[in-house]
Amino acid sequence: MAELGALTEVDLREVWGNEARDFTPWLKENIDRLNQVLELDIEITEREGPVGPFAVDLVGQDLGSGRTVIIENQLAPTDHTHLGQLLTYTAGRGAKIVIWISPQFREEHRQALDWLNENTGEDQAFFGVEIKLVRIDDSRPAPLFKLVSQPNEWQKSVASARATSTRGETYQAFWTTFLEKLKERAPGLTNAKKGLPQNWCSISAGRSGFAYAAAFKLKGRFGVELYIDTGDKEKNKQFFDQLYEHKDSIERELDMALSWERLDNVRACRIAIYREGSIDAGEEELNDLQDWAIANLVKFRDAFGKRIKAL
Structure with a gap:
């Protein structure tokens, strides 16, 4: 019988001690990992992009549709402050694809993203993505993205675009x-x-x-x-x-x-x-x-x- 390794979760802050200084630059350079999960082709154009006196973590463009993308990250469970920031940045940048990344989505925040997807235009898309770090036995930690909220019919529309x-x-x-x-x-x-x-x-x-x-x-x-x-x-x-x-x-x-x-x-x-x-x-x-x-x-x-x- 084959021997299997043990999968364990790693504390995010063991690898990314600071969200702005460590995680956001890593994500900018490794955006293809997120693209695979969302089935998009995002290219990052700005880090800490200005929105009035504030700054959104990452700004980019979906090369497939030309739509503006914003990404807001946090290394803690979702909170009302980041939800408010997300909506402010969406309006300030005219973003059509909005991505919120956190290790843990509170149910009320997941529901908020679902509500936005149901009550905004067809070209508007809000994604909630949980980020984990895992390792097998003593291997290097590996990032694991999981979709927790996405637009209705998203997978169906992606499949249709492929046809x-x-x-x-x-x-x-x-x-x-x-x-x-x-x-x-x-x-x-x-x-x-x-x-x-x-x-x-x-x-x-x-x-x-x-x-x-x-x-x-x-x-x-x-x-x-x-x-x-x-x-x-x-x-x-x-x-x-x-x-x-x-x-x-x-x-x-x-x-x-x-x-x-x-x-x-x-x-x-x-x-x-x-x-x-x-x-x-x-x-x-x-x-x-x-x-x-x-x-x-x-x-x-x-x-x-x-x-x-x-x-």
């Missing part, structure tokens, strides 16, 4: 290869590994509300862009106008003319370059599109990155 069309599968294969190349040629630009069955691929620009993207457009066009959507139309236009003031120097730095799209009739703004390109093209042309997009995304990061931070 992609043939065209969706083609997009997914294209973006997966694209991300593999991007990771090799521009390490650190994104942590995303798997392409999604859609006509675009978004990458954090290092600040909430800003993203670089490559996308197949209508009329056989393919583009690389900086997309601005903070959730506030007025702020988006102000940020666009501030960047536009540096149009000449940016275009000289990039050595190319850009399409400056303020998009006054919608909330977001876009700064882009385009070329011909279709997902129905042959393998050689698709490879060329990937190479072109990667080269220009790197240029966009170098030209816009420092300017975005300075806004």
